[in-house]
Amino acid sequence: MMKLLVIGGVAAGMSAASKLKRLNKDAEVVVYEKGSFLSYGACGLPYYVSGENDDYRKMIARTKEQFEEQGMKIHLRHEIVKVVPEKKQVMVKDLEKGNLFLDTYDKLMVATGTAPIVPPFLGVGLENIHVLKTLEDGILLKQISDQKDIQDVVIVGGGYIGIEVAEAMVRLGKNVRVIELGDRILQNFDKEITDLAEEELRKHGVTLTLGEKVESFIGTKKVEKVKTNRGMYSADLVIMSIGVKPATKFLEGSGIALADNGAVVIDREMRTNKADIYAAGDCAQVYHKVMEENRYIPLGTNANKCGRIAGTNLAGGREKYIGTLGSAAIKVFDLELGRTGMSEKDAKDFAIDYTTVMVRSADHPGYYPNQTPIWIKLICEKRTKRILGAQAIGEKGAVLRIDVFAVAIHNNMPADELGMTDLCYAPPFAGVWDAIHIACNAVK
């Protein structure tokens, strides 16, 4: 009987375990998860903190008991501290009892995700300085932010987690400041799009402190102030969201190939350089369809798909990931933002001869009520007009339009072909020339 050992029990790990179990009922599946929860949607955490979701259990897709009913052996609060590929062995730490023991595998799935980056700033150990990564973090952050005396909230880092938390904190009635080292937020989007998102945040009372570097936290027991290179800001609560790194420190010295940032190097079948060891999700790289090389794009989209492919291949299959486009979306108050494929910076980095358009149109014709604007930016290869990337922002329908671009980019469509593609039209939904057509037909 084949024994699969899975390290990490959320998206990639449990997708692999479930797929393998479906394909091979007899396989022994053992999961080690260092946290207290399995298989939950971390993407829902900001909406639990804000109170839009009143019960964290709704974010749990399947419980330990449900996985056990399928015949898996699940160990929560157990951390893998070492992997020895030559002996097909792992060292496990029982986080409750504190003891170490060894376990063996025939095949190993590494799905340990990320760890938030928290630099050793002076005062970082003060109370009320938190991250939002795990369900445990979400539960704790909710408890703290529900306290009435927590008024001034400083968010360090203006990436998508920081911005989602900023909105959650505004909903809870806090004074919110986002401190970002770069000159703009959400840098996976181009400036034309983030300018509009920044305006929206300011409109809802969020203070954006851009181009400043946090240096230390000040307080006696609890955090009271955040000091940057340019100022000092009052804070009852600080959320650190400056980015994540792959949680692969325990693999150092194992011989498993890691990229410079620590991500596990895998092929399109999720195999590492070591026999019978697979990896997927946020701990690993992912193949990019447009860039035609591995990248580091830690998203739930990739983690679920790549985890499932790993499960197929652990069961003896040879499935290849068709590749990510880095498609991602975020809600910023009344606006939705979506992106897919290459950004303009990516096109520059790849030295592509590209052209861009940024077009403002609308979600549907003005003679039907509640028309709202949509801005679409396209990045296309100049010679062929092949669409390389698309970004959109608007109140309604922006993200679903990005999904259309994702399919077009995936299939190497040129802008003029998508500009004539037969999309749906009726006044409540779209114009006869949809925002997609209008943007595509503006590409020269």
Ligand SMILES: Cc1cc2nc3c(=O)[nH]c(=O)nc-3n(C[C@H](O)[C@H](O)[C@H](O)COP(=O)(O)OP(=O)(O)OC[C@H]3O[C@@H](n4cnc5c(N)ncnc54)[C@H](O)[C@@H]3O)c2cc1C
């Ligand atoms: C607030 C927030 C919002 C998000 N929003 C979105 C979104 O809108 N869209 C999107 O696509 N993605 C989003 N994501 C990202 C998404 O949640 C992740 O991409 C996804 O969870 C990655 O799955 P994973 O299985 O690779 O890793 P994880 O979910 O990080 O799971 C890895 C697990 O491994 C465990 N582990 C780590 N090391 C060990 C060890 N040594 N031994 C045992 N267990 C270990 C960890 O405890 C963890 O539970 C969001 C994430 C957060 C935090």
